[in-house]
Amino acid sequence: MTGRKIIMDFEVTPTSHLLADYRARGGYDTLARALREMRPEQITKEVTASGILGHGGAAFPAGRKWGVIKLNDEQPHYLCANADEGEPGTFKDRWILENAPHLLLESMLIAAYALQVHHAFVYIRGEFDLPYRRLAAAVEEAYEAGLFGEGILGTGFACDIVIYRGAGSYVCGEASALITSIEGRKGYPRNRPPRLTVRGLYQKPTVINNVETLSNVVAIVRGGGEAFRTVGTAKSPGTQLVSISGHLNKPGVYEVEYGYPLAKFIHEDCGGVLGGAKLKCIVPGGISTKVLTAAEIEHVTYDHVSLTAAGSGVGSGGMVVIAEGTCMVRLLQILLRFYHHESCGQCTPCREGMGWMHRIIDRIVEGRGQPDDIEQLIRISKANDGTTICGMGDAAGYATLGIIAKYRDEFEYYIEHGRSKLGGRIEVETAEALHG
Ligand SMILES: Cc1cc2nc3c(=O)[nH]c(=O)nc-3n(C[C@H](O)[C@H](O)[C@H](O)COP(=O)(O)O)c2cc1C
Numbered sequence: 001m002t003g004r005k006i007i008m009d010f011e012v013t014p015t016s017h018l019l020a021d022y023r024a025r026g027g028y029d030t031l032a033r034a035l036r037e038m039r040p041e042q043i044t045k046e047v048t049a050s051g052i053l054g055h056g057g058a059a060f061p062a063g064r065k066w067g068v069i070k071l072n073d074e075q076p077h078y079l080c081a082n083a084d085e086g087e088p089g090t091f092k093d094r095w096i097l098e099n100a101p102h103l104l105l106e107s108m109l110i111a112a113y114a115l116q117v118h119h120a121f122v123y124i125r126g127e128f129d130l131p132y133r134r135l136a137a138a139v140e141e142a143y144e145a146g147l148f149g150e151g152i153l154g155t156g157f158a159c160d161i162v163i164y165r166g167a168g169s170y171v172c173g174e175a176s177a178l179i180t181s182i183e184g185r186k187g188y189p190r191n192r193p194p195r196l197t198v199r200g201l202y203q204k205p206t207v208i209n210n211v212e213t214l215s216n217v218v219a220i221v222r223g224g225g226e227a228f229r230t231v232g233t234a235k236s237p238g239t240q241l242v243s244i245s246g247h248l249n250k251p252g253v254y255e256v257e258y259g260y261p262l263a264k265f266i267h268e269d270c271g272g273v274l275g276g277a278k279l280k281c282i283v284p285g286g287i288s289t290k291v292l293t294a295a296e297i298e299h300v301t302y303d304h305v306s307l308t309a310a311g312s313g314v315g316s317g318g319m320v321v322i323a324e325g326t327c328m329v330r331l332l333q334i335l336l337r338f339y340h341h342e343s344c345g346q347c348t349p350c351r352e353g354m355g356w357m358h359r360i361i362d363r364i365v366e367g368r369g370q371p372d373d374i375e376q377l378i379r380i381s382k383a384n385d386g387t388t389i390c391g392m393g394d395a396a397g398y399a400t401l402g403i404i405a406k407y408r409d410e411f412e413y414y415i416e417h418g419r420s421k422l423g424g425r426i427e428v429e430t431a432e433a434l435h436g
Pocket residue numbers: 053054055056057058059060062082083084085086087170171172173174175176208209210211213214390391392
């Protein structure tokens with residue numbers, strides 16, 4: 001057991017994603033109560049009181065985001081669930097879309113009522129097949145049951161929903177790029193201000209939340225914000241769906257209560273490292289978070305404070321476990337190939353920097369590394385920090401700096417000898433794990 005459950009608190013069966021099963025578990029009762037008994041601003045108050053932090057990577061307080069929306073400003077507001085889930089190693093929103101699509105939809109309806117939204121969107125990763133089909137079927141069921149459209153549950157509230165499928169761009173998961181993509185343009189991130197809650201989709205106030213963040217709204221409204229806070233830690237209320245993969249005996253998606261011991265989670269709940277190998281390090285929350293060595297995680301608990309103090313973060317909840325014997329030079333090559341491929345090209349430091357870093361790491365791996373290559377990688381990473389429109393430029397730099405700081409000897413050996421210090425015993429599995 002990895003602590004108390006909020007999202008995964010039911011048994012998954014072949015029919016548990018369907019409306020009938022969801023209703024039998026009390027599904028849509030919270031929506032009915034919210035629409036009949038609560039004012040919109042009361043709901044935002046509960047979400048703020050819950051202290052829930054965004055689960056999409058940046059850990060921004062959801063209540064603070066919702067609080068920016070002015071309810072009676074006589075203009076449309078929009079709500080988007082971010083189901084792009086493109087961060088390598090991350091596949092936890094997928095669990096919700098496949099197994100609990102109505103939990104997301106009920107949560108979105110409550111959020112829409114709180115924010116006085118009449119048109120909601122789900123932006124879903126283009127490569128998702130089963131999650132898309134399950135969600136689309138759930139939307140259809142919900143419309144047939146009068147849960148979307150006009151006069152929802154016999155009240156005066158109206159809300160429609162559109163599922164928008166992405167086309168495979170990682171950057172479209174970034175909130176402003178997601179909006180331009182829904183608008184039918186190229187998915188380019190844009191500078192802030194103005195914030196998206198002020199000028200977002202179609203230039204109107206827009207709330208974008210991660211699928212998991214939104215899926216917690218039912219529990220928050222059902223029990224109240226204060227009750228929600230009793231789960232997790234003071235600064236990280238609630239739980240996190242962690243998708244864990246790599247050199248691990250029991251990979252999968254686990255719901256982890258914040259504050260749970262990280263080493264226990266990996267070694268006991270997830271069955272430990274494959275083949276009884278020793279743990280080398282982990283990527284704790286998507287490849288944009290810095291690696292933590294086995295020694296560094298020994299006393300870490302799974303929450304924002306503890307992971308930040310250790311020098312990394314919860315990120316997107318996508319954890320990758322890396323066994324002793326894995327070549328970190330090859331691992332960085334895989335990451336940099338990804339970032340280079342995904343750079344949208346708007347910002348010079350990201351567009352050019354990713355290309356330079358990718359070429360440098362390729363030549364190191366090919367045995368043509370040069371003495372200054374490590375310093376070059378560090379210089380380029382630092383030049384990206386804070387100089388780009390979206391967080392991708394920074395993230396690639398953090399990942400690179402994190403790996404080099406902890407495994408510099410492997411890079412030096414590779415450059416000097418033209419081959420890996422470790423022989424790359426399980427490189428291929430690492431590549432697969434990182435590409436999800
Ligand atoms: C390059 C990039 C990719 C991102 N991809 C995702 C994604 O796939 N899913 C997601 O929820 N957030 C993603 N984000 C974060 C979003 O910009 C945004 O912070 C998030 O959707 C807000 O929801 P939250 O506050 O509930 O976390 C990405 C950010 C960046 C910079």
